[in-house]
Amino acid sequence: MHIPDGYLSPQTAVPFIAVMVPIWSTAIKKVKQRLRKKDVPVLSIGAAFSFTIMMFNLPMPGGSSAHAAGAVLLAILLGPWAACLGVSVALIIQALIFGDGGILAIGANCFNMAFIMPMIGYYVYKLVKGSADESSGRALLAAAIAGYIGLNAAALVTALEFGSQYHLFRAADGTPLYFMYPIKVAVGAMMAEHLILAGPVEGLITVLGLRFVASTHPELLSEQKHSKLYGNKEAANHV
Amino acid sequence: MFNKHRYLWLVLGVFIVLSPLGLIASGTAFGEWGVDQLEKEAGFIPAGLAKMADLWHHAPLPGYGISGFSDSLMQSAAGYIISALVGVVLVAGIMLLFSKVVKD
Numbered sequence: 484m485h486i487p488d489g490y491l492s493p494q495t496a497v498p499f500i501a502v503m504v505p506i507w508s509t510a511i512k513k514v515k516q517r518l519r520k521k522d523v524p525v526l527s528i529g530a531a532f533s534f535t536i537m538m539f540n541l542p543m544p545g546g547s548s549a550h551a552a553g554a555v556l557l558a559i560l561l562g563p564w565a566a567c568l569g570v571s572v573a574l575i576i577q578a579l580i581f582g583d584g585g586i587l588a589i590g591a592n593c594f595n596m597a598f599i600m601p602m603i604g605y606y607v608y609k610l611v612k613g614s615a616d617e618s619s620g621r622a623l624l625a626a627a628i629a630g631y632i633g634l635n636a637a638a639l640v641t642a643l644e645f646g647s648q649y650h651l652f653r654a655a656d657g658t659p660l661y662f663m664y665p666i667k668v669a670v671g672a673m674m675a676e677h678l679i680l681a682g683p684v685e686g687l688i689t690v691l692g693l694r695f696v697a698s699t700h701p702e703l704l705s706e707q708k709h710s711k712l713y714g715n716k717e718a719a720n721h722v
Numbered sequence: 723m724f725n726k727h728r729y730l731w732l733v734l735g736v737f738i739v740l741s742p743l744g745l746i747a748s749g750t751a752f753g754e755w756g757v758d759q760l761e762k763e764a765g766f767i768p769a770g771l772a773k774m775a776d777l778w779h780h781a782p783l784p785g786y787g788i789s790g791f792s793d794s795l796m797q798s799a800a801g802y803i804i805s806a807l808v809g810v811v812l813v814a815g816i817m818l819l820f821s822k823v824v825k826d
Contacts, residue, residue, distance in 0.1 A: 489771035582781035660770035
């Protein structure tokens with residue numbers, strides 16, 4: 484899902500960097516205001532976890548590959564804005580140090596995997612979980628659905644971004660200037676892979692991660708319950 | 723810092739060691755083909771894409787490997803583990819800097 488340089492026109496890639504600037508500054512502001520010092524190691528581990536999980540390429544029928552991203556788990560644990568910062572840093576390191584994803588495309592890649600994915604995932608989780616307990620079966624089901632939908636939302640937006648290039652930018656001889664397949668092909672290929680295989684893996688990782696944190700660090704989840712008990716609408720350690 | 727969350731760091735360590743499993747999928751993800759693969763994939767290389775593809779060529783560990791050290795699966799696996807370790811140290815290190823600006 485890491486768009487390389489050249490797949491998006493500069494006219495598409497640059498505006499996405501511009502869109503990410505206010506998103507990043509909001510995320511930094513929220514993290515500075517609301518995250519507490521004791522939660523920073525969890526955010527750091529979560530961001531590094533997201534980095535490594537993206538290295539686990541899953542073989543796809545037809546010879547392609549795809550991967551999960553871990554962004555929804557981070558959003559459930561610390562909130563979507565904290566997840567946005569953590570996954571953005573992972574994506575920027577992947578582009579600069581490992582050449583995975585473009586430099587000019589960094590805005591689009593962060594928009595897809597560090598903004599759309601944790602935001603959609605977080606609110607799907609809240610919606611499905613409702614008022615159920617953080618460690619209930621319903622919460623685990625909510626986490627699975629949130630991971631699945633979050634990753635697929637990111638895949639869809641990615642496919643629309645590069646697929647649209649085929650229709651928008653042509654060379655003088657009529658050949659596509661950037662991405663070379665129509666939007667239908669891009670959406671079809673991306674969604675088939677993520678709906679059938681990578682999405683369920685993301686859902687599974689989100690559930691297993693949540694269960695693991697619930698058993699090793701119950702305080703991370705109980706704080707959310709605690710703040711709810713005392714009428715604070717948003718969880719204390721959520722950003 | 724490490725002791726309080728030792729189980730989470732431990733899982734991260736396991737992920738680093740297991741990262742070469744990501745090499746099982748040898749195919750390139752849809753829409754991530756390199757210029758060298760495009761000819762085969764699409765039959766041509768779009769002109770604008772060709773111009774921009776090499777925008778950043780300073781990645782020290784390109785494709786999560788060490789240049790010239792990927793002849794065997796063992797070498798690729800070693801490169802992958804080193805890359806995972808470097809990535810984790812950089813990403814976690816940068817995020818830990820936030821403890822300087824957040825409240826207690």
